[in-house]
Amino acid sequence: MSSVHDSVVEVFVARFGLDPETVVADANFDDLGLDSLSQIELATALKKRLGIVITDEELSEISVVGDIVALVEQKGAAVR
Amino acid sequence: MTGFAAAITGIGMVTPAGIGVKESWDRVVEGRPTAAHHSDLDGLPVTMACKVPDFGPAALGLRGAWQWDRYSQFAIAAAREALDQAGLTPGSWVDSARVAVIVGSGAGGTATLEEQHRTLIEEGPSEVSPMTLPMGLLNMAAGQVAIDIGANGPCMAPCTACAAGASAIGLGRDLIRSGLADIVVAGGAEAPITPLYVSSFARMRALSRRLDSPGTASRPFDASRDGFVLGEGAGIVVLESEEHARARGVAPVARVIGYGASADAHHVTSPHPEGKGAELAVRAALADAGLTGRDIGYVNAHGTSTPLNDVIEAGVIQRVAGTDVQVSSTKGVTGHPLGAAGSIEAAFAALTVHHGVIPPSASTTEVDPRVEVDVVHGAARRGRVDVALSNSFGFGGQNAALLIASA
Numbered sequence: 001m002s003s004v005h006d007s008v009v010e011v012f013v014a015r016f017g018l019d020p021e022t023v024v025a026d027a028n029f030d031d032l033g034l035d036s037l038s039q040i041e042l043a044t045a046l047k048k049r050l051g052i053v054i055t056d057e058e059l060s061e062i063s064v065v066g067d068i069v070a071l072v073e074q075k076g077a078a079v080r
Numbered sequence: 081m082t083g084f085a086a087a088i089t090g091i092g093m094v095t096p097a098g099i100g101v102k103e104s105w106d107r108v109v110e111g112r113p114t115a116a117h118h119s120d121l122d123g124l125p126v127t128m129a130c131k132v133p134d135f136g137p138a139a140l141g142l143r144g145a146w147q148w149d150r151y152s153q154f155a156i157a158a159a160r161e162a163l164d165q166a167g168l169t170p171g172s173w174v175d176s177a178r179v180a181v182i183v184g185s186g187a188g189g190t191a192t193l194e195e196q197h198r199t200l201i202e203e204g205p206s207e208v209s210p211m212t213l214p215m216g217l218l219n220m221a222a223g224q225v226a227i228d229i230g231a232n233g234p235c236m237a238p239c240t241a242c243a244a245g246a247s248a249i250g251l252g253r254d255l256i257r258s259g260l261a262d263i264v265v266a267g268g269a270e271a272p273i274t275p276l277y278v279s280s281f282a283r284m285r286a287l288s289r290r291l292d293s294p295g296t297a298s299r300p301f302d303a304s305r306d307g308f309v310l311g312e313g314a315g316i317v318v319l320e321s322e323e324h325a326r327a328r329g330v331a332p333v334a335r336v337i338g339y340g341a342s343a344d345a346h347h348v349t350s351p352h353p354e355g356k357g358a359e360l361a362v363r364a365a366l367a368d369a370g371l372t373g374r375d376i377g378y379v380n381a382h383g384t385s386t387p388l389n390d391v392i393e394a395g396v397i398q399r400v401a402g403t404d405v406q407v408s409s410t411k412g413v414t415g416h417p418l419g420a421a422g423s424i425e426a427a428f429a430a431l432t433v434h435h436g437v438i439p440p441s442a443s444t445t446e447v448d449p450r451v452e453v454d455v456v457h458g459a460a461r462r463g464r465v466d467v468a469l470s471n472s473f474g475f476g477g478q479n480a481a482l483l484i485a486s487a
Contacts, residue, residue: 015146016143016144016146017137017138017143017144017145017146018143019143033143033144037147037210037211037214038147040210041209041210041211044207044209
């Protein structure tokens with residue numbers, strides 16, 4: 001797994017108190033008990049912890065953890 | 081006795097005296113105070129409070145706790161314990177629409193609101209959490225308990241300040257009596273040990289300044305009392321009709337046999353000097369139960385340890401029940417958990433009639449000479465109590481009195 005993946009998992013665990021074992025690439029938000037408000041909360045947490053800004057449009061297209069990791073990787077690359 | 085009785089078949093508690101009924105009750109009976117200084121209050125005018133020890137979301141054993149303010153976490157933990165004792169399994173209802181939830185609060189999710197207001201000022205509107213209102217609203221403990229246990233019946237949150245928990249139990253009793261619900265999960269929850277609440281109460285000079293001795297700061301009815309110590313927690317009871325409990329084969333812990341409510345219509349914070357509203361509430365509860373003041377064996381008093389409340393309340397108790405009635409305030413141990421006080425104390429009153437044990441007013445050594453009732457202090461007193469009164473008086477002059485009888 002990439003270090004970006006690990007960082008994203010850490011954000012999920014820290015913000016939502018989830019068991020890290022459950023935060024796998026193909027876990028969807030419903031599986032993790034996260035609703036649309038939680039997704040906005042996640043975007044805030046990613047911004048604070050990783051400095052990555054995810055827009056509302058991008059959020060609406062995300063459904064599994066792997067999508068978030070991919071987006072963060074892409075944005076992280078763009079920043080670099 | 082002529083009135084209607086609602087059976088209390090389950091009790092749940094999260095208090096500064098402990099997580100769970102047993103820990104809380106044992107410590108209250110021991111009369112061991114919980115007030116202490118807390119470093120997160122450093123810089124505030126008063127740094128002592130009665131906090132629930134070692135309470136964390138993990139204690140709930142469930143994911144999702146991050147989206148509940150601390151006051152809702154207390155309510156959910158207490159509701160689960162109460163249902164467990166009542167032999168009820170959340171989600172396995174005969175008819176979930178007949179299960180009601182009434183959980184009151186004074187401050188609601190103030191910790192969340194204060195934190196997000198800070199975020200708004202310091203970081204701007206785009207950083208405010210979308211969970212601010214779902215966590216912060218005053219009705220959310222009730223809403224979250226209903227979600228947690230799958231109750232589809234009436235769901236409400238009385239906001240009668242420090243009477244909220246008692247109002248909830250009284251209104252819950254009314255739902256049972258009127259036939260609108262078969263089971264009511266009722267009580268109060270509060271988590272007000274925050275910078276804004278501590279500062280506000282301190283500015284009102286409502287809090288004890290006995291900072292050199294937190295352990296004896298909350299001393300209800302003592303001649304040298306000087307204010308209350310802020311507490312937190314939740315108390316939840318399961319109410320049902322006696323027939324309903326019997327049909328389920330469950331033995332009640334105690335019974336709610338009377339409820340009275342009133343307003344001082346006098347002042348927002350000061351009690352009426354003759355305790356007019358308080359006395360109306362107590363007399364209404366007695367009339368409701370078909371009893372007289374002489375039937376009251378014990379009063380779990382509002383007894384905040386403030387100079388005004390305790391002497392005025394004692395006067396009311398004396399006028400209604402005489403000078404021999406046994407009185408104590410468990411706030412000597414728990415401090416004042418505001419909107420949760422009424423339900424925590426009604427639950428203690430239920431345990432008093434159930435066990436035949438009156439907890440002492442902790443830290444009270446010299447009873448105010450103007451208090452002419454039998455203040456139980458020094459040690460718990462054992463003996464049969466058939467009927468106990470639990471008083472709760474809220475800011476706004478909102479009063480609630482509950483009469484609890486042995487089962």
